[in-house]
Amino acid sequence: MKLGAVLDFARLFVPGDGLYHAPWRADPRPVRALLQGVYAHAGVADFWRVRRSRTDGNQARMADFEFAYWLAQSRMAARELAGSDELTPVGERFIRSLIGTLDGWAATPLDATLATGVEDLMTAVAVRWRLDNHRPEPDAxxxxxxxxxxxxxxxxxxxxxxxxxxxxxxxxxxxxxxxxxxxxxxxxxxxxxxxxxxxxxxxxxxxxxxxxxxxxxxxxxxxxxxxxxxxxxxxxxxxxxxxxxxxxxxxxxxxxxxxxxxxxxxxxxxxxxxxxxxxxxxxxxxxxxxxxxxxxxxxxxxxxxxxxxxxxxxxxxxxxxxxxTWALCAECGLWGNLLLPERP
Structure with missing residues (x-):
């Protein structure tokens, strides 16, 4: 509702034909949907941020995970949105402010095992999305x-x-x-x-x-x-x-x-x-x-x-x-790990 009120008074984006990765969805999303999702999921992360300080035991463990997971998703999606070319100057300031808030929450200490696990989870979901949605051009x-x-x-x-x-x-x-x-x-x-x-x-x-x-x-x-x-x-x-x-x-x-x-x-x-x-x-x-x-x-x-x-x-x-069968440049690494036929 708050975002809807903002959109009534300010133009945050100019819709184009771009499609973007929303970490919580299996399909690519247009800029409007991604903006709404980032704002909503930042609220979810905020809920768990507060909740984790008011529980203990197994509930605290679950709250820690939910906070770390939704925060990581929100930060990834916000950076995706910031990298688009469909935001207006006002929209860019809005997203920079939101990213600043999310980065501030990310400074909250987390258990090292939890942080590593969430990082692996985010990587796995992102790779799966790219495999499902990227279409390499045949000529390329x-x-x-x-x-x-x-x-x-x-x-x-x-x-x-x-x-x-x-x-x-x-x-x-x-x-x-x-x-x-x-x-x-x-x-x-x-x-x-x-x-x-x-x-x-x-x-x-x-x-x-x-x-x-x-x-x-x-x-x-x-x-x-x-x-x-x-x-x-x-x-x-x-x-x-x-x-x-x-x-x-x-x-x-x-x-x-x-x-x-x-x-x-x-x-x-x-x-x-x-x-x-x-x-x-x-x-x-x-x-x-x-x-x-x-x-x-x-x-x-x-x-x-x-x-x-x-x-x-x-x-x-x-x-x-x-x-x-690595073919790896440690400086850039882009073409490392191609699963090519084994070399003699």
Whole structure:
């Protein structure tokens, strides 16, 4: 009701054709719906923020989880909204103020296990959403596959295509996400897959191997890809899992297409120019709405000038290289963890 009153007096956005990720929904949402959802869920987080200080025992544990979970969702969605180009100047100030409030609540101390679990849960739900809603352009995929196989520089990578969807269900919380949520809320989980069980027991290497097998055996099933993204991210530097977390759709389709050709990836190193040119500032803000060339004036080429030569070993997790067939630049990590045919 309060937001409705604000909208009666001020124009916060100019509706366009953009569709955005609302962490609580399975389908992409237009700017109006995302704005309303952010405002409403910030209120839910505020309720649990107050509630957690007035309960104890199991109720306090549940309140802590609900506060952390809804706050994380609200902050993610608010940043998504702030990154759109449909807000008016007044709308931008409104969202900046809301983000400031949410960030202030985020300074509240949380149990470390709870914070880590909520982070994993958020990652799992986001990866599942991207797998379900991102649509890689066929021409772009063909160009990427050809460039990879022929040893050429990676062509510029555009933003993902997100078509409208009639799926109005809540966000998909299954697979590893369901296991993590059940553990955090002390509720009965569904049966766990081998990868999920290994992850929950802290056996990250075994979990990655199991998820990798699941993803390659049945690539249409998103649960293997989701678990793989979460496990690889948790295993080391988050940059190493950036490709799986931010563009799992591309990783999946490239893996499928490369296996169809029967031609292995380059034996010793990736060709110069991989990963594709991107702006690190966009990555640091979450999902990059636009990928553009790094404008570092010291660079003599388009791309990431800090990306080391691929022929040099610079991965931060040597023990995972064998398990994952890593092709990883520790500086940017965009094309790490592609599930390509095994190298000899």
């Amino acid at each position: 995929v063909a160009s990427l596959v050809a460039a990879w196989q022929d040893g050429h520089r990676c062509p510029p990578l555009g933003a993902a295509s997100v078509p409208p969807s009639a799926d109005g269900r809540p966000a998909n919380v299954d697979g590893l996400a369901a296991q993590v949520r059940a553990r955090l809320t002390a509720t009965t989980p569904p049966p766990a897959d081998p990868g999920d069980q290994a992850y929950l027991e802290g056996r990250l290497g075994d979990a990655i191997t199991a998820y990798r097998a699941a993803a390659t055996d049945v690539p249409e099933d998103p649960r293997g890809w989701v678990g793989l993204a979460v496990a690889v991210r948790r295993a080391g530097d988050p940059d190493a899992a950036r490709s799986l977390v931010e563009r799992p759709d591309l990783v999946r389709v490239m893996s499928i297409e490369l296996r169809k050709t029967g031609r292995p990836a380059p034996r010793t190193h990736l060709p110069p120019g991989w990963p594709p040119a991107s702006n690190r500032e966009h990555w640091s803000q979450g999902w990059p709405r636009r990928l553009v060339a790094d404008k570092d004036p010291k660079s003599r080429r388009v791309g990431l000038p800090r990306c080391p030569p691929w022929s040099r070993p610079h991965a931060t997790q040597p023990s995972l290289i064998k398990a994952m």
